[in-house]
Amino acid sequence: MNFFDTLVSRQDMIQTAFLEHIYLSFIAVAIGIAIALPTGILIARYRRFAEPIIAVTAIFQTIPSLALFGFLVPLLGIGSPTALIALIIYALLPILRNTYTGITGVDGSVIEAGRGMGMTRTQILRQIELPLALPFIMAGIRTATVLTVGIATLATFVGAGGLGDIIYRGLQSYNNSLVLAGALPVALLAIGFDLILKWIEKRTTPKGLKL
């Protein structure tokens, strides 16, 4: 069967898988941001906790993704929560590390000026550190998103759906068109998110830094 026929005949299935895929990735990144951003801000303030916390997230990151899904199944069973938790774990490190390096990378003289002028810690964080770290934070979110979109392909193995379903089915039935019908959207999603987030990244770079 040719590729376009496959697309048409399996349209509903592909569409559902596509939406599931976006949903999984989106929720994982959103929760990843909700956890990693404040943690990054905290460890930038209390630096002695930075190394151990980043080290722990880095260890999670090095576990091969399929293995991580495998570890989680005995603990949490099969289904979307398991897939989500695995994806969140992967999304954490890039956001955490970039938030931390973005904030700690702000020039000390600028912070000292802020303190010397009588800004409170919160004012320094909001008006100086975060705006100056924003391009880094956005880059972290972009990396996390692209990573998550890729790894979400494995969600099918814990019964959480997504475009991996299509690929897996295609592989099992030796149907190359079907494999392609799953793989192509994943690639496009990753590239699309990358482009959009790069654009946002540029937009959030403070004007004074673009010179």
Added chain:
Amino acid sequence: MIRFEGVTKQFPDGTEALKKVSLTFPSHQLTAIIGPSGCGKTTLMKMVNKLEKPTQGEIYIDEKPITDLEEVELRRKIGYVIQRIGLFPHMTIKENASLVPKLLGWPKEKIASRIQELMELTGLDPDTYLERYPLELSGGQQQRVGVVRALAGDPNIILMDEPFSALDPISREQLQDELRNLQQTIQKTIVFVTHDMDEALKIADTIIVMRKGQVEQVGSPAEILGNPANDFVRNFIGVERIQRQRPFGDKNLSEFVSLFKEDGPDDIQEVSGTISVKEAFEVLEKSGQSHLAIRVGHNRRVYASERELLKAALLKEEGELV
């Protein structure tokens, strides 16, 4: 007035940056702190706005111990020009300069007119620069903005940590002159850290010479030059500079007319332009007044304060400043 009483600062790593320092910075005067690198100038200055805290001793501002003062509030009332400029790169010049008045809750129009005025005072055209970002300015312009930002909230005390250190000699001289003129109008209590003796001699009312966390001498530029307290101070000033001052202190006042001011107060002692610079110093001191009137030619009078006399004493040849 800012007063240090037995202030010692020991950093957690054991470095003793200040050792039982007792000092006074008189109100409405520019006091320069000078000394070799690492002698504790920055540390001393940062104690005034509580960026560093003494391990012993106390600092008083107008006789109030600063330990009792809330630090954020205190800092908003003290202008601070830091050693490495530290402008906020993501904010325009206007936003940078407005920061403290905004923190103080000034109304918008008042902030705008204040910034406008200070920009003009420091020689920066507001229309050209207010909307620019720091990176679009030259080093010298950035330092001026640093000064504008420190003055914006109309603080009574201004701390300046080597504010002109990164400049070429010409801009540097220019900013020193501007600061001096500015100080004549605004009359703030300024603490000015430098490691450049010429700069200190030129702009300070009082000079504090430091070494290794201790004060070696406190005095007016003329006192420091004319009467160095010990070998360290003498070496620090430079034998050359002292010797240069002597012979030229013997020159006649009339040779330096271009340095003196055309206007001055009435009712002050008048001297003839034919007396030496050195004699003029003595007359000025005895008169107890701020200025001396100098008669040159038949009916021309020029005016000199200690500063102008000092300039004359330091001048190598006509028109060339040492």
